Amino acid sequence: MNLRIPGPTPCPPDVLAAVAQPMINHRGPEFANVLTTASEGLKWVFGTSSEVFTLTASGTGGLEAAIVNVLSPGDPVLSISIGSFGERFANIAKSYGANVDTYSVEWGKAADPTEVAARLESNPNYKAILVTHNETSTGVTNPLKEIAEVAKPYDCLVIVDAVSSLSSIPCPVEEWGLDVVISGSQKGWMSPPGLAFVWLSEKAWLANESATMPRFYFDLARAKNSLEKGQTPWTPALSVFFALEHAFGLMREEGLESIYERHRKAGELTRSIAIKNGLELFADNDYASNTVTAIKWPENVDGKKISSLARDKFNVVIGGGQAKLQGKIFRIGHLGHFELKEIEDAVLTVVNLLENSTEG
Amino acid sequence: MNLRIPGPTPCPPDVLAAVAQPMINHRGPEFANVLTTASEGLKWVFGTSSEVFTLTASGTGGLEAAIVNVLSPGDPVLSISIGSFGERFANIAKSYGANVDTYSVEWGKAADPTEVAARLESNPNYKAILVTHNETSTGVTNPLKEIAEVAKPYDCLVIVDAVSSLSSIPCPVEEWGLDVVISGSQKGWMSPPGLAFVWLSEKAWLANESATMPRFYFDLARAKNSLEKGQTPWTPALSVFFALEHAFGLMREEGLESIYERHRKAGELTRSIAIKNGLELFADNDYASNTVTAIKWPENVDGKKISSLARDKFNVVIGGGQAKLQGKIFRIGHLGHFELKEIEDAVLTVVNLLENSTEG
Numbered sequence: 001m002n003l004r005i006p007g008p009t010p011c012p013p014d015v016l017a018a019v020a021q022p023m024i025n026h027r028g029p030e031f032a033n034v035l036t037t038a039s040e041g042l043k044w045v046f047g048t049s050s051e052v053f054t055l056t057a058s059g060t061g062g063l064e065a066a067i068v069n070v071l072s073p074g075d076p077v078l079s080i081s082i083g084s085f086g087e088r089f090a091n092i093a094k095s096y097g098a099n100v101d102t103y104s105v106e107w108g109k110a111a112d113p114t115e116v117a118a119r120l121e122s123n124p125n126y127k128a129i130l131v132t133h134n135e136t137s138t139g140v141t142n143p144l145k146e147i148a149e150v151a152k153p154y155d156c157l158v159i160v161d162a163v164s165s166l167s168s169i170p171c172p173v174e175e176w177g178l179d180v181v182i183s184g185s186q187k188g189w190m191s192p193p194g195l196a197f198v199w200l201s202e203k204a205w206l207a208n209e210s211a212t213m214p215r216f217y218f219d220l221a222r223a224k225n226s227l228e229k230g231q232t233p234w235t236p237a238l239s240v241f242f243a244l245e246h247a248f249g250l251m252r253e254e255g256l257e258s259i260y261e262r263h264r265k266a267g268e269l270t271r272s273i274a275i276k277n278g279l280e281l282f283a284d285n286d287y288a289s290n291t292v293t294a295i296k297w298p299e300n301v302d303g304k305k306i307s308s309l310a311r312d313k314f315n316v317v318i319g320g321g322q323a324k325l326q327g328k329i330f331r332i333g334h335l336g337h338f339e340l341k342e343i344e345d346a347v348l349t350v351v352n353l354l355e356n357s358t359e360g
Numbered sequence: 361m362n363l364r365i366p367g368p369t370p371c372p373p374d375v376l377a378a379v380a381q382p383m384i385n386h387r388g389p390e391f392a393n394v395l396t397t398a399s400e401g402l403k404w405v406f407g408t409s410s411e412v413f414t415l416t417a418s419g420t421g422g423l424e425a426a427i428v429n430v431l432s433p434g435d436p437v438l439s440i441s442i443g444s445f446g447e448r449f450a451n452i453a454k455s456y457g458a459n460v461d462t463y464s465v466e467w468g469k470a471a472d473p474t475e476v477a478a479r480l481e482s483n484p485n486y487k488a489i490l491v492t493h494n495e496t497s498t499g500v501t502n503p504l505k506e507i508a509e510v511a512k513p514y515d516c517l518v519i520v521d522a523v524s525s526l527s528s529i530p531c532p533v534e535e536w537g538l539d540v541v542i543s544g545s546q547k548g549w550m551s552p553p554g555l556a557f558v559w560l561s562e563k564a565w566l567a568n569e570s571a572t573m574p575r576f577y578f579d580l581a582r583a584k585n586s587l588e589k590g591q592t593p594w595t596p597a598l599s600v601f602f603a604l605e606h607a608f609g610l611m612r613e614e615g616l617e618s619i620y621e622r623h624r625k626a627g628e629l630t631r632s633i634a635i636k637n638g639l640e641l642f643a644d645n646d647y648a649s650n651t652v653t654a655i656k657w658p659e660n661v662d663g664k665k666i667s668s669l670a671r672d673k674f675n676v677v678i679g680g681g682q683a684k685l686q687g688k689i690f691r692i693g694h695l696g697h698f699e700l701k702e703i704e705d706a707v708l709t710v711v712n713l714l715e716n717s718t719e720g
Contacts, residue, residue, distance in 0.1 A: 001382065008383040008598060019599055020380035022361065023368040023552060025677045056418050056554055058594040061577045095576040186595055192383060194416055194554045194597030214574065216455045217421045234418040235546055237554030238368055239379055239599050317385050 004346040005319040006136045006164055006292035008186040008193050009336035011243060015190055018246035019239045026238065032230030034238075034245050039227070041248030042197055045256065046181065047172030052199045053223040056237045059163035059184030062196030064092050065218035066159050066180045067130075070204050072212040073097030075127040078119055078156070080111045080147070084137035084322045089130045089161055096213045101126075107138050107325065108294075110287035117150035127207075128157040128179075134165035137322045139283040139294035139331060141169060148176045157204055163187055166197075167251070168263045168291045168335045179204040188263075188291065190250060190337040191243035195236075250337075263290045266334035266343050273344060277351045282329045291335035292319075296328065298354065303327055306353045316349045364706040365679040366496045366524055366652035366693035368546040368553050371603060375550055375697075378606035379599045386598065392590030394598075394605050399587070401608030402557055405616065406541065407532030412559045413583040416597045419523035419544030422556030424452050425578035426519050426540045427490075430564050432572040433457030435487040438479055438516070440471045440507070444497035444682045449490045449521055456573045461486075467498050467685065468654075470647035477510035487567075488517040488539075494525035497682045499643040499654035499691060501529060508536045517564055523547055526557075527611070528623045528651045528695045539564040548623075548651065550610060550697040551603035555596075610697075623650045626694035626703050633704060637711045642689045651695035652679075656688065658714065663687055666713050676709045 003010050011019070024030040035054075042052035055065055067089075071077065077098045079090035082105040093100050103119055105111050111131070120126060129151055134141045148158050157179040162171050166181070168188035173181045179201040186193035198220060200208065208221060222233040251259060267290030271281055274295050282294035297303040303320065307330065310316040319331035330350065334343045363370050371379070384390040395414075402412035415425055427449075431437065437458045439450035442465040453460050463479055465471050471491070480486060489511055494501045508518050517539040522531050526541070528548035533541045539561040546553035558580060560568065568581060582593040611619060627650030631641055634655050642654035657663040663680065667690065670676040679691035690710065694703045 001384070003383055003385065005385050005387075008386060008595060010383055016380045016382065020376045022376060023363055023370055023546070024361070025363065025365050025679075026368060026553075027365075027680070028671070028677065056416070056597075057421070057577065058416050058596070060594040061417070064577045092576045096574045184595070186383070192597065192599040193386075193595045194600065214456045216452045217417065217424045217578075234420040235368060235544070235553045236418070237416075237552065237597055237600065239552040239603075240554065240597065243599075311388070317388065319385075320387070 002316045002342050002346050004332050004343070005317060006331055006333035006335065009190070009333060010338065011190055011192060012250060012337045015243050015246050018242045019192060021242045023238060026235055027231060034241050035230055037245045037248060038241060041251070045167045046199050048174050048199060051224065051227055052197050053220055053227065054232065054236070055196045055198065055218060055223070056194060056234065057196045058193055059182065059196055060088065061218065062163070062182035062184060062198050063089055063161055065196070065198050065220060066182050067093050067098070068096055068213040068215040068218060069200070069220045070157055070180060070207040070211050071098055071127060074099055076101070076123065076125055078103060078126045078129045080116060080129060080131045081105065082109065082111055082132060082138060082140055082142060083107050083135035085135055085161060086132045089132060093130060108140065108282050109284050110140050110142050111147060113143055113146040113150050116147050120151060120154050120156070124154055126154070126156040128159050130159050133160050133162040133171060134169060134289050134291055136164045136292055137325065139289045139292045140287050141165065141289045142287070144171065145176050148178055152177055157207060164291050164335065168259065170260055173199055185240055185244060188335045189244060190247040192240050194240035195244065263335060266290065266338065266340060267293065269340055270332050270334055270343055270347055273347045291333070293332045293334070294329045295332065297330060301354065301357065303330055306350060306357065309353050310349050314349045316346045318346065318350060362676045362702050362706050364692050364703070365677060366691055366695065369550070369693060369696035370698070371550055371552060372610060372697045375603045375606050378602045379552060381602045383598060386595055387591060394601050395590055397605045397608060398601060401611070405527045406559050408534050408559060411584065411587055412557050413580055413587065414592065414596070415556045415558065415578060415583070416554060416594065417556045418553055419542065419556055420448065421578065422523070422542040422544060422558050423449055423521055425556070425558050425580060426542050427453050427458070428456055428573040428575040428578060429560070429580045430517055430540060430567040430571050431458055431487060434459055436461070436483065436485055438463060438486045438489045440476060440489060440491045441465065442469065442471055442492060442498065442500055442502060443467050443495035445495055445521060446492045449492060453490060468500065468642050469644050470500050470502050471507060473503055473506040473510050476507050480511060480514050480516065484514055486514070486516045488519050490519050493520055493522040493531060494529060494649050494651055496524045496652055497685065499649045499652045500647050501525065501649045502647070504531065505536050508538055512537055517567060524651050524695065528619065530620055533559055545600055545604060548695045549604060550607040552600050554600035555604065623695060626650065626698065626700060627653065629700055630692050630694055630703055630707055633707045651693070653692045653694070654689045655692070657690060661714065661717065663690055666710060666717065669713050670709050674709045676706045678706065678710060
């Protein structure tokens with residue numbers, strides 16, 4: 001099957017073989033070794049010398065951990081929302097009592113750093129800004145470096161959903177001055193879903209000391225204590241750790257720059273095939289994502305039917321539109337482990353099905 | 361390796377093979393099928409006709425979900441604590457603002473239903489009682505049926521940590537009148553860690569409507585909405601679902617009564633070998649667990665050294681003592697997938713190492 005949704009992504013065969021390893025004692029030296037390999041790999045990709053924590057949860061669990069570990073109920077927060085996952089991030093903060101203002105951008109466009117600067121200037125008391133690096137629902141990559149830059153004069157924490165960007169698109173967390181950054185195993189990391197990664201800057205750890213949002217399972221102070229002993233506070237998803245351990249070997253072999261370049265090429269290829277075949281891209285071309293491409297269904301096309309045909313006749317699985325984009329776009333995931341040929345095949349399969357459906 | 365800790369437990373070889381299946385679309389029909397098989401299996405083992413929800417988290421995440429979905433900050437709660445996991449359960453409730461009274465039992469003993477009845481009589485306003493069915497840290501199984509019975513005249517919810525009991529020890533949630541019940545994939549379910557299971561009674565769902573503890577990732581109302589569409593709200597740990605799907609096939613083949621009987625025999629065998637060889641059991645014999653046995657280290661024995669020797673020389677991995685029992689007991693897990701011979705070998709390995717260490 002050519003699984004071309006923006007996560008879960010296909011795992012390399014030897015990563016899948018690693019997943020099938022027998023269980024081990026999560027409080028013993030074998031797991032401490034696995035955890036060390038994973039931690040070192042995460043630090044390398046995040047671009048940090050401090051620890052990245054691994055939680056047994058999906059990316060959404062990581063987003064929740066990011067918020068509840070550094071904020072208190074009532075804290076004023078600026079949410080920068082450019083799509084479905086931006087809304088989710090804001091909703092998590094609201095669920096835990098943050099006082100959320102939203103800078104809402106038309107779906108398909110990126111956030112404007114100048115507008116973020118203006119909002120911070122008019123309210124310098126924001127405790128945090130929430131920003132999605134790569135919006136999976138619209139296929140847009142925000143100018144994160146520039147957004148973080150305008151936030152620098154302020155005390156606010158820059159909390160970043162990098163679930164579908166990190167390891168595929170450059171996101172050096174220290175160099176860019178980010179404070180809390182989250183990713184998830186089933187995206188660019190070539191591993192099955194089940195683990196979320198969360199990193200905190202020194203400033204974020206300071207905020208953690210006075211943050212009063214309730215937390216237990218996602219308490220990163222506990223994760224920090226446990227990691228010093230080569231453990232996680234609660235029983236970890238061992239099989240996904242086994243995958244990750246192996247995936248880091250592959251990633252180091254390929255090298256970060258080559259990985260980024262492969263994703264850049266995949267984004268370009270997907271967009272160019274779509275355009276060449278008369279399809280319209282959903283995302284602003286200046287901010288088009290290199291991990292997921294959103295393409296508009298032509299007028300009067302039954303997208304659901306085309307998607308089912310692609311899956312049932314050609315083994316190509318594409319993503320649909322989320323929330324208000326349901327039935328309006330389809331999405332091609334090109335992140336993690338892939339060959340350019342697979343991306344090309346997937347897009348051309350949809351193109352051919354569309355041509356046949358118009359003829360018929 | 362003979363992994364004899366009380367979870368993660370060894371997975372049967374064909375369950376591990378199932379874990380290695382390629383990724384699929386978690387919003388497509390393939391996953392809906394997997395989820396249906398898992399849900400039907402869970403309902404069968406829990407003994408209920410209503411849905412059991414599967415969260416991507418460890419058992420502790422399931423405990424948190426149980427609390428935050430039915431309680432509000434300030435709610436008076438009675439915690440029945442007989443060990444480390446009882447304390448954890450109470451701490452989660454406290455973290456989220458519950459007003460927790462504790463009925464604390466000497467470690468190694470079970471809770472007394474008469475005492476629970478007396479406490480409920482003197483404070484009939486408890487919104488919930490928290491009780492551990494099988495306390496993994498001490499190897500004690502509480503008389504859960506009797507505890508639930510004395511709670512019946514009251515309005516309080518019976519919230520049960522059945523992480524290390526359900527599927528190994530009878531725990532029919534409807535028949536016993538329980539309200540919220542949690543288990544975890546890496547215990548008796550023959551699967552890797554990564555999934556927690558949570559069931560709510562009708563009464564608990566009513567409580568859910570007015571419960572105000574903050575929640576998002578663990579929000580069971582969202583899980584309920586998603587399950588109706590054959591999905592989970594967030595990306596699930598697919599590999600563990602693949603394991604579970606296969607494990608239910610094995611469990612149905614063996615039959616629930618036979619599974620319980622196998623665990624009963626394993627408990628008896630472990631205890632009898634220990635006693636026959638002059639070792640002292642930690643748990644009150646009347647309430648000794650059939651999934652994990654806690655055995656006291658003899659005086660002046662370096663338990664850590666014996667454990668390391670068992671692991672490094674004989675490939676037998678045993679559990680240590682937790683919290684205040686560290687260095688005082690060791691624990692043999694006998695739950696999930698095992699042959700009685702493996703249990704016997706593990707206990708005898710420790711016995712032989714102890715004999716040699718005394719001689720030496």
